[in-house]
Amino acid sequence: MIRRHGSRIQHLVNVSGGKDSTATYLLALESGRAFRAVFADTGNEHEWTYTFIQQLAARTGGPEIEIVRADFTAQLARHRAFVLREWPRMGVADHIVREAAALHEPTGIPFLDLCISKGRFPSRMAQFCTFELKAQPITLQVVFPMLRNGPVLQWLGIRAQESAHRAQQPRWNRHETGCMVWRPIFRWSVDDVWALHRRHGLEPNPLYAHGMGRVGCMPCVNCRKGELRSIAERFPTHIDRIERWEAIVAAANKRRAATFFPAVKDPMDVERPGTYAGIRTVVQWSRTSRGGRQYDMFFDDQGGGGCQSDLALCERSDP
Ligand code: SF4
Known part of the structure; x- marks a missing residue:
């Protein structure tokens, strides 16, 4: 006792x-x-x-x-109240306000609910x-x-x-x-x-046998180029899921934009030069041997994935 x-x-x-x-x-x-x-x-x-x-x-x-x-039930409710009260005063169209407010119902997926309540995805910074x-x-x-x-x-x-x-x-x-x-x-x-x-005769998490260097968010906002490419090749449904989340978080915030890797501009998008790139575009780039300079600069700077927490809350790739 x-x-x-x-x-x-x-x-x-x-x-x-x-x-x-x-x-x-x-x-x-x-x-x-x-x-x-x-x-x-x-x-x-x-x-x-x-x-x-x-x-x-x-x-x-x-x-x-x-x-x-x-x-994040309480945070979502607070933000929904803000959307309904303040956005109309800011001149946001009614249908956009209604759509965003409806998306503030808790999904029960902590990562997604956090992003909706913040109006953005997290990033390394x-x-x-x-x-x-x-x-x-x-x-x-x-x-x-x-x-x-x-x-x-x-x-x-x-x-x-x-x-x-x-x-x-x-x-x-x-x-x-x-x-x-x-x-x-x-x-x-x-x-x-x-x-x-x-x-102990314990088989490790099978993600290692499938070529993943670390276990944690799939993907992590800190992931490297090669890791993103591996996820897209082996587990494409997770990229599909992130693409759906990007659409939801975008529709729930006033900028009407949200991307999983917010620091990356899309140098290949001639229609909208300088706009941030969605996960699908970044995955396409991850399959190239030499990509756009902006992507390279961003991903070269990534620390190897995983949480930087001092509590080892998820794993980092080995150097
Ligand atoms: S692994 Fe940690 S740092 Fe990476 S996305 Fe998940 S919670 Fe964030």
């Missing part, structure tokens, strides 16, 4: 469905300690990741993964998705309730080899939420991670 004060540490493992957080889950299992495991569902994940998460406990003998989702879709729901729905019962230690599947940024993180630190965080595989190589999977 967990004592209220003074006392027994509660262990929590953040699981993303990727290899590093899975290795951390397996390590927690080997430690013999009781622990909880949590996955933040963005609604922008591959279906195999959901299956992997749902089956992990049965395949390893560990605890079930608790799934948390952000809920405005990466509100990590906090809103992952950090905040885990903190509010799991960490804070646990902290009311005593100290919490979060186990994070971060490795120094993933990136220069992650290499600078400490093995241990106190997080602003009030819990302690620990990075038990910090010095591990990728081979160490796979060796632990093998020791």
